Amino acid sequence: MPYRVVLRPSVAKAISQWGLSDFMLVEVYIRLREQLAADPTRLLMRLTEPFDGMVYGFHMIDPENRLCEHFFVFQVVFSQDEQTLIVAKAGYERREGL
Amino acid sequence: MPTGILFGLPQGQLEAFEEALAVGKEEIELTAKDERKKARLANDVKGFLALCREIPRVLRRECDSVLDLMAAGGIEDYGATGLELRRSFAKAIEILNGVQELVQTYLSTGSSLAEANAHVEVIEGVKQQEYEFFAHWPDFRQEDIEGALSDFQHGDCLEIDEAFAQAKGISKDKWSVLVEREIKRRNS
Structure with missing residues (x-):
């Protein structure tokens, strides 16, 4: 049974500012909704500084522009109902001209 | 580091x-x-x-x-x-x-x-x-973790479809159409 995934409104706003193509936006959506939701214990990485919690990160070369690489990382917390993953915050980097 | x-x-x-x-x-x-x-x-x-x-x-x-x-x-x-x-x-x-x-x-x-x-x-x-x-x-x-848990408790978090629709600046229905189109494009 996959987890339900919810995002803080500030995360939606942050994503809107990344300037992603439709392809990449859908990719991020699929990674969160399908991959992370299906297997969070495998995909989440534990950090202890500067906060004690979990992050989910991935990177990929843009298939529509092979000179562009995208790096994503999300701070994720399990809800108390243990059925929902809350995306608390997000970070993004882009490298152009590999 | x-x-x-x-x-x-x-x-x-x-x-x-x-x-x-x-x-x-x-x-x-x-x-x-x-x-x-x-x-x-x-x-x-x-x-x-x-x-x-x-x-x-x-x-x-x-x-x-x-x-x-x-x-x-x-x-x-x-x-x-x-x-x-x-x-x-x-x-x-x-x-x-x-x-x-x-x-x-x-x-x-x-x-x-x-x-x-x-x-x-x-x-x-x-x-x-x-x-x-x-x-x-x-x-x-x-x-941010404490804020996320608090937002969730107060019902302020967005379902993932709604969140991405907002990020794209379109309705949830249009977002679903966009996702379908992108998935078809990948599989073609």
Whole structure:
């Protein structure tokens, strides 16, 4: 049974500012909704500084522009109902001209 | 954690660099009327400027190292890593501003320097480089977790479809259509 995934409104706003193509936006959506939701214990990485919690990160070369690489990382917390993953915050980097 | 931040310069070496700049400025003022010495000084100043043109590339390599670590899941503390990189940028800008002062002192003797404007562009370029790198840098904090749990309890979080529809600036229905279209495109 996959987890339900919810995002803080500030995360939606942050994503809107990344300037992603439709392809990449859908990719991020699929990674969160399908991959992370299906297997969070495998995909989440534990950090202890500067906060004690979990992050989910991935990177990929843009298939529509092979000179562009995208790096994503999300701070994720399990809800108390243990059925929902809350995306608390997000970070993004882009490298152009590999 | 990446090492070798900006030339691996510890604070003492930066001070030595600053001393060299101060000596350079003093020398420029003392030799302002000696044409032969001025020619030598011009070469020295051009040497400083040539070194400075390397700084954006050095910073780019440091940013790349951080991104490579990020891709490998090797960053254990985003706060500390970001801070270390910011220190590199601060050190770079300090050096660049020091050289700019040297250039201004040189120009104030009535000499000309074709590379002077390009140096200003290097400084602006480094500031832009820093701004772009940190525009969306993950600045994760403990209070974000507490805030997330509180938002969730109060029903303020968005379902993932709604969140991405908002991020795209379209309705949830249009978002579903877009996702379907993208998935078909990938599978075709």
